[in-house]
Amino acid sequence: xxxxxxxxxxxxxxxxxxxxxxxxxxxxxxxxxxxxxxxxxxxxxxxxxxxxxxxxxxxxxxxxxxxxxxxxxxxxxxxxxxxxxxxxxxxxxxxxxxxxxxxxxxxxxxxxxxxxxxxxxxxxxxxxxxxxxxxxxxxxxxxxxxxxxxxxxxxxxxxxxxxxxxxxxxxxxxxxxxxxxxxxxxxxxxxxxxxxxxxxxxxxxxxxxxxxxxxxxxxxxxxxxxxxxxxxxxxxxxxxxxxxxxxxxxxxxxxxxxxxxxxxxxxxxxxxxxxxxxxxxxxxxxxxxxxxx
Amino acid sequence: xxxxxxxxxxxxxxxxxxxxxxxxxxxxxxxxxxxxxxxxxxxxxxxxxxxxxxxxxxxxxxxxxxxxxxxxxxxxxxxxxxxxxxxxxxxxxxxxxxxxxxxxxxxxxxxxxxxxxxxxxxxxxxxxxxxxxxxxxxxxxxxxxxxxxxxxxxxxxxxxxxxxxxxxxxxxxxxxxxxxxxxxxxxxxxxxxxxxxxxxxxxxxxxxxxxxxxxxxxxxxxxxxxxxxxxxxxxxxxxxxxxxxxxxxxxxxxxxxxxxxxxxxxxxxxxxxxxxxxxxxxxxxxxxxxxxxxxxxxxxxxxxxxxxxxxxxxxxxxxxxxxxxxxxxxxxxxxxxxxxxxxxxxxxxxxxxxxxxxxxxxxxxxxxxxxxxxxxxxxxxxxxxxxxxxxxxxxxxxxxxxxxxxxxxxxxxxxxxxxxxxxxxxxxxxx
Numbered sequence: 116x117x118x119x120x121x122x123x124x125x126x127x128x129x130x131x132x133x134x135x136x137x138x139x140x141x142x143x144x145x146x147x148x149x150x151x152x153x154x155x156x157x158x159x160x161x162x163x164x165x166x167x168x169x170x171x172x173x174x175x176x177x178x179x180x181x182x183x184x185x186x187x188x189x190x191x192x193x194x195x196x197x198x199x200x201x202x203x204x205x206x207x208x209x210x211x212x213x214x215x216x217x218x219x220x221x222x223x224x225x226x227x228x229x230x231x232x233x234x235x236x237x238x239x240x241x242x243x244x245x246x247x248x249x250x251x252x253x254x255x256x257x258x259x260x261x262x263x264x265x266x267x268x269x270x271x272x273x274x275x276x277x278x279x280x281x282x283x284x285x286x287x288x289x290x291x292x293x294x295x296x297x298x299x300x301x302x303x304x305x306x307x308x309x310x311x312x313x314x315x316x317x318x319x320x321x322x323x324x325x326x327x328x329x330x331x332x333x334x335x336x337x338x339x340x341x342x343x344x345x346x347x348x349x350x351x352x353x354x355x356x357x358x359x360x361x362x363x364x365x366x367x368x369x370x371x372x373x374x375x376x377x378x379x380x381x382x383x384x385x386x387x388x389x390x391x392x393x394x395x396x397x398x399x400x401x402x403x404x405x406x407x408x
Numbered sequence: 409x410x411x412x413x414x415x416x417x418x419x420x421x422x423x424x425x426x427x428x429x430x431x432x433x434x435x436x437x438x439x440x441x442x443x444x445x446x447x448x449x450x451x452x453x454x455x456x457x458x459x460x461x462x463x464x465x466x467x468x469x470x471x472x473x474x475x476x477x478x479x480x481x482x483x484x485x486x487x488x489x490x491x492x493x494x495x496x497x498x499x500x501x502x503x504x505x506x507x508x509x510x511x512x513x514x515x516x517x518x519x520x521x522x523x524x525x526x527x528x529x530x531x532x533x534x535x536x537x538x539x540x541x542x543x544x545x546x547x548x549x550x551x552x553x554x555x556x557x558x559x560x561x562x563x564x565x566x567x568x569x570x571x572x573x574x575x576x577x578x579x580x581x582x583x584x585x586x587x588x589x590x591x592x593x594x595x596x597x598x599x600x601x602x603x604x605x606x607x608x609x610x611x612x613x614x615x616x617x618x619x620x621x622x623x624x625x626x627x628x629x630x631x632x633x634x635x636x637x638x639x640x641x642x643x644x645x646x647x648x649x650x651x652x653x654x655x656x657x658x659x660x661x662x663x664x665x666x667x668x669x670x671x672x673x674x675x676x677x678x679x680x681x682x683x684x685x686x687x688x689x690x691x692x693x694x695x696x697x698x699x700x701x702x703x704x705x706x707x708x709x710x711x712x713x714x715x716x717x718x719x720x721x722x723x724x725x726x727x728x729x730x731x732x733x734x735x736x737x738x739x740x741x742x743x744x745x746x747x748x749x750x751x752x753x754x755x756x757x758x759x760x761x762x763x764x765x766x767x768x769x770x771x772x773x774x775x776x777x778x779x780x781x782x783x784x785x786x787x788x789x790x791x792x793x794x795x796x797x798x799x800x801x802x803x804x805x806x807x808x809x810x811x812x813x814x815x816x817x818x819x820x821x822x823x824x825x826x827x828x829x830x831x832x833x834x835x836x837x838x839x
Contacts, residue, residue, distance in 0.1 A: 121637050128634050179689075237465030239653030243689050249667050255637070256667020331630050334653045336462070340630065376634045380626060 120254035129372020131261045134268035135323045137364035140348040142319030148355025149292040149312045152216045156223035158342030164321025165333040180245035191318035198317030199310045231335040244329035264326045353404020451494040455514025455523040462502030463652040466683035470739045477722045478747040488754045504534025511535045515544040529600040536564045549745035553603045556800035558832030565799040568749030572603040574826035580611035587673040588644025589617035597624035632658045636665040649677035663693035682739040687813040694810045701806045703789045705740040718788035744789040751786035769839045797833040
């Protein structure tokens with residue numbers, strides 16, 4: 116294949132990856148930014164999103180698009196609710212101590228994985244895409260749905276940004292992020308904010324998973340990759356910085372797409388991991404993070 | 409055991425009468441197949457190393473069902489040496505490390521006489537050494553060339569399924585003569601894929617063809633489009649083999665990549681679509697492409713009676729899905745090996761007059777002495793030839809074409825097509 120089309124394909128693949136990664140990583144970053152919780156179970160919220168999407172599509176009769184639309188609404192709500200319950204029953208009782216929450220979320224990771232294995236099974240199951248448009252370039256064909264994933268991800272990210280900056284709830288979250296105790300002194304119910312943020316973070320991962328599940332399949336072990344990549348993105352972008360997370364997701368997604376097409380996917384992973392090491396050594400707060408005062 | 413007490417007092421005459429009657433009853437039951445009392449009526453315990461979870465779960469589900477169905481037939485026909493047979497399934501998570509532990513658990517804690525049923529080659533490679541150390545026969549259903557290559561030991565045998573080297577060697581002539589001579593291969597980047605890479609490349613070269621590109625894909629990969637541009641434009645035949653939960657993604661992305669544009673001929677191993685419905689959305693492009701099938705998933709017009717019997721016994725409909733749930737597609741091209749291995753175990757145990765684990769070496773020797781295996785209810789995939797020196801069986805292979813949502817067999821190889829020189833003589837190794 117010639118260089119031009121090759122690059123086009125690589126960039127498209129990279130953009131799809133960046134789109135999904137940005138959604139997932141923003142959820143992780145938000146949880147850390149506001150709650151200072153390193154959520155190791157984040158990938159499992161992603162997995163739960165995909166699996167619940169399969170159940171919803173399976174239950175909703177009629178055309179594939181209808182079931183998918185239902186999944187796009189129900190799955191994030193459901194996963195968000197599960198996350199809120201996990202926050203209120205577990206993390207809150209640990210007083211959000213960093214070490215304790217890491218151990219607790221590792222526990223959650225296994226619990227969610229085993230529950231999925233028990234009730235969903237060990238199979239990878241496909242979810243039909245809402246539409247089957249295929250774009251035929253002169254050199255290769257490309258899934259129209261994958262382009263839709265990029266668009267949908269941008270819409271959701273703009274939505275998250277608008278929510279955080281333009282609404283009262285967003286203001287409350289930012290206030291809590293800035294200074295938990297002062298926020299409490301101003302009458303903000305921090306417990307409720309934390310439960311909401313944890314739910315929002317999980318719902319974002321679930322949204323990414325619903326978008327990705329017509330491309331990949333829902334499988335109980337699918338949470339590992341998104342977790343690792345989200346951490347890479349969040350460390351490079353700066354924990355807690357949404358702008359940094361999005362930029363880093365683009366950087367990692369595109370470089371992964373392009374490097375893995377032109378060289379090898381293994382090299383792409385090596386470079387991403389090297390980048391994390393470099394960032395940790397030379398700019399531990401991340402590209403866009405603020406140095407702790 | 410039921411004991412009947414006779415009220416009458418025993419005297420000499422009644423004792424003699426009883427002895428004669430008992431003797432004739434014993435003689436009569438000896439000709440009956442049901443559990444006659446041999447030295448012991450304790451069940452023979454077979455350990456099954458099962459991929460119930462992990463990346464091999466779809467295979468595991470059907471391997472378990474096939475084993476259970478075969479066990480029913482085996483026990484109904486009298487078990488082994490007149491003893492009933494039990495299978496103890498133990499999940500290995502399709503994980504080599506866990507695999508070795510499972511072999512140990514089955515052999516040591518559960519006192520299984522033999523262990524069998526493993527499919528994924530990396531699990532076989534992780535588990536076989538432990539089986540050798542424990543001196544327990546380990547019968548794999550894995551296709552890997554690792555048994556016949558000499559990489560393992562005297563305790564590992566593969567009597568139920570042909571290895572990859574033989575499979576690809578027997579099919580390469582058909583591929584180069586009917587599909588094309590310039591081949592690009594896409595395969596998973598580990599032992600099983602490497603068998604394909606090495607032996608198909610050699611077989612194609614032997615036919616005067618050429619493999620112009622090898623595209624190795626890391627086994628944990630979930631997205632494949634990025635690899636596809638590496639397929640050269642002058643490829644005449646695209647050869648693909650993929651395993652694991654992402655196989656459907658792989659085939660779908662292949663279809664998207666070629667779209668409505670021109671594409672090479674496509675020849676795949678059905679492994680790329682085992683347990684997947686070939687009429688799933690996105691797979692329309694498969695129409696007209698070819699697949700290797702160890703055992704045809706769709707019931708063929710000329711299917712043998714053995715084949716129909718086996719299909720019904722396992723509970724598979726004529727489209728190769730579960731008779732109970734048409735969405736539950738089988739791993740039909742592989743799971744026959746479990747059925748056939750179980751009956752091979754029976755035959756070898758009976759030939760060795762197997763009684764206790766002390767007879768395990770005799771069991772292995774009995775299996776090593778097997779040569780021809782005719783097609784039968786016990787071997788529904790077809791006749792086979794077992795090579796006791798290499799511990800590997802050789803059978804027929806099928807090439808099918810996809811048409812109207814079915815796969816129809818267009819070519820069946822002979823056993824001779826797949827034979828190659830021995831690379832090892834396990835019978836010279838000590839136990």
